[in-house]
Amino acid sequence: MQFTxxxxxxxxxxxxxxxxxxxxxxxxxxxxxxxxxxxxLIGHPGGLRKMYPRLVGRAxxxxxxxxxxxxxxxxxxGDRPSSVATEQARADLRRALEAGEPVxxxxxxxxxxxxxxxxVPEWQAALDALxxxxxxxxPVGYSxxxxxxxxxxxxxxxxxxxxxxxxxxxxxxxxFEEARQVTIPLHVLLQWDDEGNDRQLALDLFDAFGxxxxxxHANLGxxxxxxxxxxDAAAQFFTRHLx
Amino acid sequence: MQFTxxxxxxxxxxxxxxxxxxxxxxxxxxxxxxxxxxxxLIGHPGGLRKMYPRLVGRAxxxxxxxxxxxxxxxxxxGDRPSSVATEQARADLRRALEAGEPVxxxxxxxxxxxxxxxxVPEWQAALDALxxxxxxxxPVGYSxxxxxxxxxxxxxxxxxxxxxxxxxxxxxxxxFEEARQVTIPLHVLLQWDDEGNDRQLALDLFDAFGxxxxxxHANLGxxxxxxxxxxDAAAQFFTRHLx
Numbered sequence: 001m002q003f004t005x006x007x008x009x010x011x012x013x014x015x016x017x018x019x020x021x022x023x024x025x026x027x028x029x030x031x032x033x034x035x036x037x038x039x040x041l042i043g044h045p046g047g048l049r050k051m052y053p054r055l056v057g058r059a060x061x062x063x064x065x066x067x068x069x070x071x072x073x074x075x076x077x078g079d080r081p082s083s084v085a086t087e088q089a090r091a092d093l094r095r096a097l098e099a100g101e102p103v104x105x106x107x108x109x110x111x112x113x114x115x116x117x118x119x120v121p122e123w124q125a126a127l128d129a130l131x132x133x134x135x136x137x138x139p140v141g142y143s144x145x146x147x148x149x150x151x152x153x154x155x156x157x158x159x160x161x162x163x164x165x166x167x168x169x170x171x172x173x174x175x176f177e178e179a180r181q182v183t184i185p186l187h188v189l190l191q192w193d194d195e196g197n198d199r200q201l202a203l204d205l206f207d208a209f210g211x212x213x214x215x216x217h218a219n220l221g222x223x224x225x226x227x228x229x230x231x232d233a234a235a236q237f238f239t240r241h242l243x
Numbered sequence: 244m245q246f247t248x249x250x251x252x253x254x255x256x257x258x259x260x261x262x263x264x265x266x267x268x269x270x271x272x273x274x275x276x277x278x279x280x281x282x283x284l285i286g287h288p289g290g291l292r293k294m295y296p297r298l299v300g301r302a303x304x305x306x307x308x309x310x311x312x313x314x315x316x317x318x319x320x321g322d323r324p325s326s327v328a329t330e331q332a333r334a335d336l337r338r339a340l341e342a343g344e345p346v347x348x349x350x351x352x353x354x355x356x357x358x359x360x361x362x363v364p365e366w367q368a369a370l371d372a373l374x375x376x377x378x379x380x381x382p383v384g385y386s387x388x389x390x391x392x393x394x395x396x397x398x399x400x401x402x403x404x405x406x407x408x409x410x411x412x413x414x415x416x417x418x419f420e421e422a423r424q425v426t427i428p429l430h431v432l433l434q435w436d437d438e439g440n441d442r443q444l445a446l447d448l449f450d451a452f453g454x455x456x457x458x459x460h461a462n463l464g465x466x467x468x469x470x471x472x473x474x475d476a477a478a479q480f481f482t483r484h485l486x
């Protein structure tokens with residue numbers, strides 16, 4: 001991991017861009033930390049530059065609670081090379097949605113499964129690098145979207161102790177089955193009127209998670225309309241489980 | 244309203260039992276209050292004595308947040324005279340549940356509608372009396388079960404500004420329709436594995452509420468297993484809306 005730039009935000013948070021091989025990422029650490037900070041991995045749907053305003057908002061919130069926060073670019077997003085197969089799957093999905101047709105499971109599989117297969121080891125490599133920094137300790141939480149990545153990480157990565165998952169993307173049947181193996185505490189956010197989300201699938205997925213502590217917070221509004229108080233509640237969940 | 248007893252709890256909260264005509268009730272006020280306190284009405288399924296340990300726990304939590312809290316006995320519960328028709332409906336419900344049969348809407352109507360018709364004006368009378376006390380100001384929140392009473396109160400009582408509703412009892416179709424007229428902010432608690440609760444009905448009811456701000460918090464566990472953190476989140480909802 002190589003740091004490529006560094007700046008102090010107005011609230012004192014230190015923001016550093018890094019490169020992990022070919023993968024760009026951003027690390028935020030609290031203004032003042034007396035001990036190594038717990039870490040929140042900030043998931044997103046891809047496109048660091050486009051997503052930056054929302055990511056930095058979530059990172060500042062985490063830093064104010066005493067957490068370091070980090071994110072990396074997803075395979076095929078932003079400046080990273082895209083794959084022909086993924087682009088084809090994305091086009092097929094768009095066509096189905098525009099035609100108002102039900103989306104074939106086969107399209108979802110083609111779109112999401114390769115992404116999960118590729119992204120999860122990258123998040124794990126990022127975790128190796130981040131946890132070797134003296135200013136970052138543990139435990140680690142995962143927060144975010146592409147819920148399928150969150151599910152797989154929760155199953156395969158024992159260093160992740162708790163997760164805030166955003167319902168609101170297509171979930172392959174295989175990941176649905178993996179959800180039953182998740183045992184860490186979960187806090188699931190569901191936007192009740194999310195135009196791109198199948199509400200019943202999100203409820204079924206919540207039901208499927210194997211965790212003994214799991215909470216669903218459903219709020220009105222569309223995909224990007226998570227209310228401030230719901231963000232606060234998610235932050236409190238991490239404070240309960242990562243401190 | 245006549246106070247019939249008074250004691251200081253160990254945390255300084257003043258607990259006073261009262262009688263509102265034939266209706267017994269309990270009022271809790273914070274240990275120290277510089278200004279008239281907002282009021283939380285604490286709903287419950289009936290039987291003040293049996294429910295006391297849970298009620299006083301909720302009242303202490305409210306008092307710690309600076310709220311007064313009050314409750315009254317339900318018609319037909321505790322020492323209040325029961326009605327033959329309600330007892331018959333309750334027996335019919337029990338029989339259906341024990342036989343594992345679906346519960347007829349007609350039984351739910353006979354059980355719940357007369358309770359709502361009678362209880363809601365009593366809560367309003369209690370509100371008149373409580374708000375005339377110098378130590379209680381407003382605004383007022385309703386917190387609790389018999390969700391049908393909460394729905395009707397939210398529709399007909401303009402002094403109630405926000406409500407925490409516990410999904411988990413049978414809801415007559417007529418109240419389901421009234422839910423669409425509710426416009427105050429709502430915080431709905433759903434115990435995901437509540438043995439006596441129809442989960443799909445609770446989700447449909449949440450969907451029906453007309454409020455622009457409504458949040459559903461679903462947690463694992465049975466009817467009385469609301470986790471501590473979920474109680475804290477409900478308290479924060481009142482702090483946001485009643486202060």
